[in-house]
Amino acid sequence: MGATIDLNADLGEGFGRWTLGDDAALLAIVSSANVACGFHAGDASIMRSVCEQAVARGVRIGAQVGYRDLPGFGRRYIAYQPEQLTAEIMYQLGALDAFARAAGDRVRYVKPHGALYNRIVHDEEQARAVVEAVVAYDAALPLLGLPGSAVLRLAERAGLTALPEAFPDRGYTREGTLVPRTHPKALLDDADEIAARAVAIAVDGRVPAIDGRMVETPARSLCVHGDHPSAVRNAGVVRGALASAGVSVEPFT
Amino acid sequence: MGATIDLNADLGEGFGRWTLGDDAALLAIVSSANVACGFHAGDASIMRSVCEQAVARGVRIGAQVGYRDLPGFGRRYIAYQPEQLTAEIMYQLGALDAFARAAGDRVRYVKPHGALYNRIVHDEEQARAVVEAVVAYDAALPLLGLPGSAVLRLAERAGLTALPEAFPDRGYTREGTLVPRTHPKALLDDADEIAARAVAIAVDGRVPAIDGRMVETPARSLCVHGDHPSAVRNAGVVRGALASAGVSVEPFT
Amino acid sequence: MGATIDLNADLGEGFGRWTLGDDAALLAIVSSANVACGFHAGDASIMRSVCEQAVARGVRIGAQVGYRDLPGFGRRYIAYQPEQLTAEIMYQLGALDAFARAAGDRVRYVKPHGALYNRIVHDEEQARAVVEAVVAYDAALPLLGLPGSAVLRLAERAGLTALPEAFPDRGYTREGTLVPRTHPKALLDDADEIAARAVAIAVDGRVPAIDGRMVETPARSLCVHGDHPSAVRNAGVVRGALASAGVSVEPFT
Amino acid sequence: MGATIDLNADLGEGFGRWTLGDDAALLAIVSSANVACGFHAGDASIMRSVCEQAVARGVRIGAQVGYRDLPGFGRRYIAYQPEQLTAEIMYQLGALDAFARAAGDRVRYVKPHGALYNRIVHDEEQARAVVEAVVAYDAALPLLGLPGSAVLRLAERAGLTALPEAFPDRGYTREGTLVPRTHPKALLDDADEIAARAVAIAVDGRVPAIDGRMVETPARSLCVHGDHPSAVRNAGVVRGALASAGVSVEPFT
Numbered sequence A, B, C, D: 001m002g003a004t005i006d007l008n009a010d011l012g013e014g015f016g017r018w019t020l021g022d023d024a025a026l027l028a029i030v031s032s033a034n035v036a037c038g039f040h041a042g043d044a045s046i047m048r049s050v051c052e053q054a055v056a057r058g059v060r061i062g063a064q065v066g067y068r069d070l071p072g073f074g075r076r077y078i079a080y081q082p083e084q085l086t087a088e089i090m091y092q093l094g095a096l097d098a099f100a101r102a103a104g105d106r107v108r109y110v111k112p113h114g115a116l117y118n119r120i121v122h123d124e125e126q127a128r129a130v131v132e133a134v135v136a137y138d139a140a141l142p143l144l145g146l147p148g149s150a151v152l153r154l155a156e157r158a159g160l161t162a163l164p165e166a167f168p169d170r171g172y173t174r175e176g177t178l179v180p181r182t183h184p185k186a187l188l189d190d191a192d193e194i195a196a197r198a199v200a201i202a203v204d205g206r207v208p209a210i211d212g213r214m215v216e217t218p219a220r221s222l223c224v225h226g227d228h229p230s231a232v233r234n235a236g237v238v239r240g241a242l243a244s245a246g247v248s249v250e251p252f253t
Helices: A025-028 A044-057 A082-102 A113-118 A124-138 A150-157 A190-205 A229-244 B023-027 B042-058 B084-104 B114-119 B124-138 B150-157 B191-204 B230-243 C024-028 C044-057 C081-101 C114-119 C123-137 C150-159 C191-204 C227-243 D022-027 D042-057 D082-104 D113-120 D124-138 D150-157 D191-204 D229-244
Strands: A004-011 A033-034 A060-064 A142-147 A164-165 A207-209 A214-217 A221-222 B004-011 B032-036 B061-062 B143-145 B160-165 B207-210 B214-216 B221-223 C006-012 C032-036 C059-063 C143-146 C161-168 C206-208 C214-216 C219-221 D004-011 D032-036 D059-066 D143-145 D160-167 D206-207 D214-216 D220-224
Touching: A004 A025, A004 A229, A004 B004, A025 A229, A025 C150, A025 D214, A033 A044, A033 B191, A044 A060, A044 A082, A044 B084, A044 B191, A060 A082, A060 C006, A082 A124, A082 B042, A082 B084, A082 C032, A082 D032, A082 D082, A082 D150, A082 D214, A113 A124, A113 A229, A124 B084, A142 A150, A150 B084, A164 A207, A190 A207, A221 D004, A229 D113, B004 B023, B004 B191, B004 B230, B023 B042, B023 B230, B023 C114, B032 B143, B032 C227, B032 D229, B042 B061, B042 B084, B061 B084, B084 B124, B124 B143, B124 B150, B143 D220, B191 B207, B191 B221, B191 B230, B207 C114, B230 C191, B230 D113, C006 C024, C006 C191, C024 C191, C044 C059, C059 C081, C081 C123, C081 D042, C081 D082, C081 D124, C123 C143, C123 C150, C123 D082, C143 C150, C150 C161, C191 C206, C191 C219, C191 C227, C191 D150, D004 D022, D004 D191, D004 D229, D022 D042, D042 D059, D042 D082, D059 D082, D082 D124, D113 D124, D124 D143, D124 D150, D143 D229, D150 D160, D191 D206, D191 D229
Parallel strands: A004 A033, A004 A221, A033 A060, A142 A164, A164 A221, B004 B032, B004 B221, B032 B061, B143 B160, B160 B221, C006 C032, C006 C219, C032 C059, C143 C161, C161 C219, D004 D032, D004 D220, D032 D059, D143 D160, D160 D220
Antiparallel strands: A207 A214, B207 B214, C206 C214, D206 D214
């Protein structure tokens, strides 16, 4: 029996007249689409179109929920009151679900975006606010996040399905955490190296750290990027390498 | 057997730091709450709170969908592409439904707001865009609108439940249409007169036009206003007069 | 003595994470930059950067004022109250002027954008609102618009400098008006043809209409487009053709 | 010779359909109006109207600049890139100046709002971003802030006029800093006590701390609040008490 892994990527991150990334190309590669919900990116027309395309291709729709911050693309920490954050995430979940259901499926999982994603690795208050939103909206929805993060721990405690993901194009410390973006080895750009790491994570659950030692990377999904042309190419190389290694790419949900 | 009528009002029309109207007072009066969905007014926290209060009181939750126009409070016509309008209305429906369902009920009907409400009385393209949104989201949702409007006609043709409403505080022409707002008799403010008209509409389906003759006003719901203190008082007087006349106030859905 | 003409183009139309067009390439071609002011596109950082680049290159900064409509990119008519429109245009003028002045120059002219540009060709109320904003802000600022439009007529009557522009890549009727965008000959895309028309307008003040006859096109500026790669190329061909024809490209202000 | 002091208050903090505070009442009390610039509150029409009223009354116009956060009323910290913050503050300064100048005066000072005000008490990076905006826009503009704050220190170092203000309705520690809002004595609401403290600050430059000892409060301006009816009343009582004590209320600029 061969290994299986999920591939996820951010989609639908344009807004009005502005486009970002190549949604159609990514939908041919990934098994799970993190669809922007209009708060950091995305608008209703884009959301509808991406949901229809995802369903047509059998790609799962996930809610890429974020801070309400179009000017900052959701990449700036905002000091929300937790109740506001919970309500805004419920709002985004419902909005995306409208399009997912109209397209014949439904929202299948939740993946926070950008500064929110990073914040709830350690901020328990905002992590709890996210967990409460998912519990209030639909406690059957899995939550995708960083292994070892506060949000996955709190999600599990609340009875949610907490799914760790890995980043084949990011450097890892020997403790298994991501190397800070300021570090020269934070981001890999060689497609073959990224693909080899993706295979290692999918098959062995391990990846080489920046000091060369192998570290554990328990992951139900691999996150690939698609916001510039070479990123889409790299994602395609990852997909090809997984196939060559006998790894089946399948949605986790 | 006594007559029954529904009373509807706009609620949840604050935004962030700003409040508007007295939601708690209105929820004690009406049977149906048109809850703003965040595009012309309302934010996620307000929507959540209003939904919880409405469910606690047995008041039905309707989606008060509008143009995306916080600066203009949805009161300015915007020349949407119809597909954009359809998508934005689906978005609003899904967002509100998240809170309605978390509160233990669900969105029960749709009532367009402001400039959109007025536009789809005659604009067939935008009216069709609204109808398509409801059909795509949930074809079982009734649509509340102006008797004789394009949107109700198209809604019926599309198989939706199209429900006419009446306005006891607005002047009517002898053709049964609303007197334009520029007319001196466009808006009534005497509570007793408004209440008497509400009873007449509920019991007889008729109201005196500005020339004194009675005109037909087929209505499944009476719209009352609540955006200033005397409006809330008037709504209370309407409710009391209906009770005195033996009219039971009940949700239409 | 050779002829002179101004070349203007829209710049700074990205927003946050999103980019649009190639501002640097256009700044090497045009003499006047219509800089978006944050209402239909553009944000403070983009405005600051574009103003600095424009001043460094000796390109004049114009205020590309528009409807407050980021989701619609200012391309949808909005039924403003005229006082609101006047105030919003003053706001945009002041905001852009902050960056123009910090960069060592100042806003030199006003050119309305998108749906507003088109609307004030015939809508006297909105045209007057625009004129009043310029008068209130700085009556020395010229207003760039469509020849024969209501806004240029009202601007002149109010004592403003009203400057007509021409579009070498748009088809003209034999009456000298632009062919509607739905017409097959509305938009030209052959660079050499566009360039030849630019020269004809600059040298002779005339352009061939769609029926082949020459029509008058009084213009103090030629508008070139830059929102996709071939548009930038075409603009460069126009600039080269003007040089070859001995036409000097110079700001009108 | 009697003492003189400036009274400042936040004005123009409505948005579109929503109102907040009683601008007309406050303009009869204060000598300096901190006018919201559209980022946390205020819109172009409100800004224009407030500027006209302020000039008519001889009240100085200050730019109440804030984070771009209408949903949060500028009360939530946002982790801006400093260059973005500088640019957004320049944008707000220019926008307000358009209305101040059209009304016959100009922006006379800068006072940051809400979470930005609080953040730059200690955050040097954001404080520097604010200072750089004022320097770039107009280095002659005074900056109003909290005594001892990073922003006033950096402003002074950059050659700006840095003006400390005091809060007669806030509790002070014996170190002369404001008592945190969570403390029971953080906020005073007795009008006579507030007024007595205002007189003490204006006349003696001292105020009783929460332990009863007098602490120094060097202040060129007293901040009064106006966002609810009793606040406006209190501000009037402060103004009356200053007059009775022979303190002349005059703008600091």
